[in-house]
Amino acid sequence: MKKTSRQLFLFLLFILICQIGAAQYGLEFASHNMEADRRTSLQIGAKESISFQHKLSVSFDLSFLPFQQDYFGYIFRLITDDGVNIDLLYDRRLDQDKHFKLIVGEDFTPVSFNITPLQLYYNWTPMRLELDADRQQISFVCSGKRYAYPLKRRFASQFKLVFGATVIKNFQAMDVPPMRLKDIRIGENDKPKFYWPLDESMGTKSMDAQRKNTAEINNPIWIKRQRSEWKMQSSFSLEGQASVAFDKNEETVFFVGTKRLMIGKVGGNEVRSQEYADGKLLLVNGSQSLFDPIKKSVLNISIDQKIVTAYDSTSRTWNKQFDFPAVGTNYWLFNKYFSSSDTSIYMIGGYGHFKYKADALRYHLPTQSWDSIPFAGDEIFPHYLAGMGQGRDGVYLAGGYGSSSGDQMLNPRISNDFLKLDFKNHKAWKVYEFSPAFSDRVWANSLVVDDSNDVFYGLTFPNNKFKTHLQLVASNLKSTQYQFLGNTIPFDFHDIRSFADLYYAPKSKSFVAVTLFYDDKTDLTKATIFTLLAPPLPSEQAIMPLAKPALLKYSLYALALLGLFALIWWYRKRRKQKKQAISVMVTDKIGEPHLQAAPLKETEQDKSGQLVHLPQPKKVANGFETRHGAGIYLFGGDLQIVDLAGKEITKKFSPLLKEMLLIFILYTVRWERGISSEKLTELFWSDKSQSSARNNRSVNIAKLNSLLEQLGDFRVTKKSGYWCIEPMDTVYIDYLRFSRMVSNKKYFTETEIRELLDIIDKGGFLFEVDYEWLDNFKSEMSILVLTTLGNFIENLNVQDNAELIIEICNKIFYFDEINEEAMVHKCRSLLQLGYHSLALQCYENFCQIYARLYGEAYPKSFKDCLD
Incomplete structure (x- = not known):
């Protein structure tokens, strides 16, 4: 029991302090990719201006989204009540030496600077504006450098502060750079006054830490929500039964079709098309694509024909052609990875002609030679629809669908094996078997392995439905503990006509999921790219509350009246609590x-x-x-x-x-x-x-x-x-x-x-x-x-502190996973917030753990716990 608890603690710890990506929260701004009235703005002091005496400071953390078409726009506009505007503008014109510029009134100040692309696009940059009313001086601090500028006139000590689009009369501006913002702080005379972390996941308001001032947001894109909801970046069609490859260094996704190569950047809005200069690439059944990070080229592989062809992006040609038409394949949906240490492609598994494969193959790029790899140790289950990923000291293989004999007619089933493969020493050993939660699930083609935290990520899905879904899961490399993450991705599964894969983009700190569906009637493949910001939130937090059913008109009137009384009661109670x-x-x-x-x-x-x-x-x-x-x-x-x-x-x-x-x-x-x-x-x-x-x-x-x-x-x-x-x-x-x-x-x-x-x-x-x-x-x-x-x-009173109680209960579960009091308090708090399904799920999860540890059912019903 002690060992089981320790393993569970280890895994839960990873989910909470996952080192893929820094702390991810804040507000993303809809920019030039959206119509003007759908762009994002954040306004502080909308109802009542902020006032200060002597010295004012405004600080925040900023980053830009990479691979966008236009970056011109206002980061913020500080507008005093007597009509003085202080703006930070990003001027993207190439003829400008410095792109960040501070503006006062209608004049450019000498304050201008640049931020390196690596810092600007992939990290947070702290910035601070300082106003000294007594000395009539303005200063701006960024990247350890201070820029000062004397003001030409005095200004009012009351102001409004707007980030992004501005709709204030006489100061309207809809040019917004594609930026992300967090940790806004306003200080007065070197003392903190307001703080907005911007760590919400929904809504159009952000309350400062002291709950004294509200920031109003139009068209928000909450970063925390992007950690729980997959975002569809782009969707398009291309000719033939296409395949996909990923360059993690440049964070580029390549789609290989018969007529063209489609290229998309993670976080970008556009997908570029490169038509082949020498005609069609005759794609054959079962071919897959892979990126060669050494020669920086896209490869397409046919195991049946023992051909690997490489794409030259300069000439837009492939160096080899496949034999066509082919007679089918024995290697649908095989797994593969590129080994930089010996410049080889390793492949395993696959399906074709009613047979599942457990064969391991190697293709050596410099000599263009193929050879088979006999594995010793534990048996490799003949399969397809497995996930495979490379770690520092081995390759991991998860699940799959197949049969022990390899014959489709003899007891085909889902494998629960999690294997570690040593391709160098030709040895395989079973690490463990997955829990029953995976008994009806197969895997997308690739796993993302994080050795430093002893965990891997994969996409799983049921293979017994056409309209199904992909679910991200994190699982321990050494034990059976796992956690489902984020919401699901819609996925049309039709055996050999469907394909799904998972990648990780380290600069953008995002998971990338790709789905492919081939329509043999039109000879077109529909390709879709999804992204999820890391570290992802557990799926329980990703579930949105269900909409309440429609009520009769008079019931709505009654509810509205009750709501008004409740609002008055809450307001009075909050005033009392402040004392x-x-x-x-x-x-x-x-x-x-x-x-x-x-x-x-x-x-x-x-x-x-x-x-x-x-x-x-x-x-x-x-x-x-x-x-x-x-x-x-x-x-x-x-x-x-x-x-x-x-x-x-x-x-x-x-x-x-x-x-x-x-x-x-x-x-x-x-x-x-x-x-x-x-x-x-x-x-x-x-x-x-x-x-x-x-x-x-x-x-x-x-x-x-x-x-x-x-x-x-x-x-x-x-x-x-x-x-x-x-x-x-x-x-x-x-x-x-x-x-x-x-x-x-x-x-x-x-x-x-x-x-x-x-x-x-x-x-x-x-x-x-x-x-x-x-x-x-x-x-x-x-x-x-x-x-x-x-x-x-x-x-703590559950009516006023439900969210805090849930947070405390979650911490208790780190130390005692079957703490009954914490379960009851969390369920009551979830019900208080209207999350009825989550409350029931919390109770059911507790019962499952209780039964596993004690070998008997938890004696209380859900209703009994809450009485």
Whole structure:
């Protein structure tokens, strides 16, 4: 049971801190690809202008969408009540040296700059506008550079702020660059005033963090929603039974037809067509395409004819032609991958003439030679409709449809095997069998393998329907844990006339799904490209609430009247709640905390809202970076160490040094003194003499301190006979922050509660680390987290805090997957929000896990749980 829980924690952790892509939220702006009235705008101060005194700052994070036709437009317009406009404009004209330009009134200021394409299109760039009314100066800060400009006149201290399209009278502008925006902050006199993260997934309003001001949005495209809903990028038809290839470096999708090559860029709106200069490519049954990243060319493969032809994009010709007409194929829907290490294409499986294949083949491009690869080890199930993907140390093969004998007439079925293939040493072994959830599902052709997180992604679908759907799934490389992600993609499945594939675009941080359907009557293939922003949200969050049924006219009148009364009641309640702060009393160490509502005076409330603490870490693709610099993270599975530049350096520490660092941190924080030399010797060098142990201790502490210099003033030292870390507060340590908040404070504000949730959001406490001495620390932390969170939700009102309760319950499930109280609270909160089907699904998922762990059915019904 402990092992199962650990595996589940490992997988859930990955879903939450998936390192494919940085934190993905914000607002995307509909731009020149849409009609003027369908372009996006965000306005702050629409109903009542924002006012300030002396100094104003406006900051935000910006990025542009790649591969768009037109980038001209206004990023923002700040318009004062006396009619002064301050604009940031992107001027795309090629004859302009600098494209970002700051405008005041009707004049270009000297403030202009560029951002490198890699940064602009594939990363977030922080920007900040500063206004000093007393000195009559404007400044703009971007990429570490400050640009200053003296103003020619005074202006009003009240303003409206608009990003994107502007409809304010006398300042209308519908030119919007294809941009993304997040984390808008407004400060006054060097103090924060408003903050809009833009982390919504629906709606046309965004409330600032203090819930004091609302940003109005027209035609929003929420990035978080793009993490749960596949976006159809383009759909078109081309001649013949087409196939597809993908260049992940250039993020380009190629469609090979008989007359032309169609080319689409991930994130782009257009699909280019290249007609072949030498006539038709005579595509044969079962042929597939693949991209050669070495020669940067598209390949088309026929296993039956032992021909691989390459496309020359300059001459628009193929270097070989197939024999046509062909006599069918034995290799429909085989799996393949390109090996750069030996410049070869490896192929496996396929179907044709009532036979399923388990053959493994190799085509060596330099010598144009074919050979068969005999595999030892576990049996490869003869199949087609499997998924295959290449990892760092092997190739993985998921499922498929076939039969043990290879004969279609003899018990054909879906395979639940998940195999690892070593093509170099010709060995196959079964990693595990998929859970029953996959018993009726086959796979799209390719898997996306993420070795660093021990997970792979694939598209699955039922193969017993024509009108079916593709579902993205993430599954562990080492255990059977899995998670369905995002919503589904419509897919017409007609055996050998249909094809689906999955890719990952690392720059755009997007999954790319491609579907093909060949109509033999018209000899045309319909091709469709879908994209999903990473990291994707679990499918449960992707489900939209069902529309309520139509009611009779008088019922609607009654409901409207009730809604009005409810709105008045809510408004009064919110005003009352603003005069209170949520606080939590926590007993010493692992005592039982309880929620206590403490009415505060206005001055006390204001004071509590300005807490001083280290900022939280921000997740990035290859680890964690912190806004303040160095950090050490113990929540999230394994130890992670980040230097002053925000770069993860954990791999520089040997296993021994990592364990020693953990001991010094945990003993220093937990016991507030450190660890003795005798205890260190007992743990690490008990088999050595006293002098040898002393020497080993000195050498390894010196090595550890040498590495810790990259974190600043932070080292292991001996104090009062104990080895400890000093100074502790120069580096952000999530365990230290959590322990201090929970153990030393009597009261918690709602802000601090959310900070605790952010720390836990990465997952369990060192659950991937197995040291005997660590068990007490881990169990103590689990009890502390569960007790603290359990008492939070026990004292929160579900009518006003449903979303917060759901968030807390999700964190509880990281540490205890069958926590009955959390399940009940989450179901009640989902019902409060109107998500009836999700509440029932939450209950059913709990029952399934309960039955698996205890071998018996959960005794309470859904209704009984909620009574």
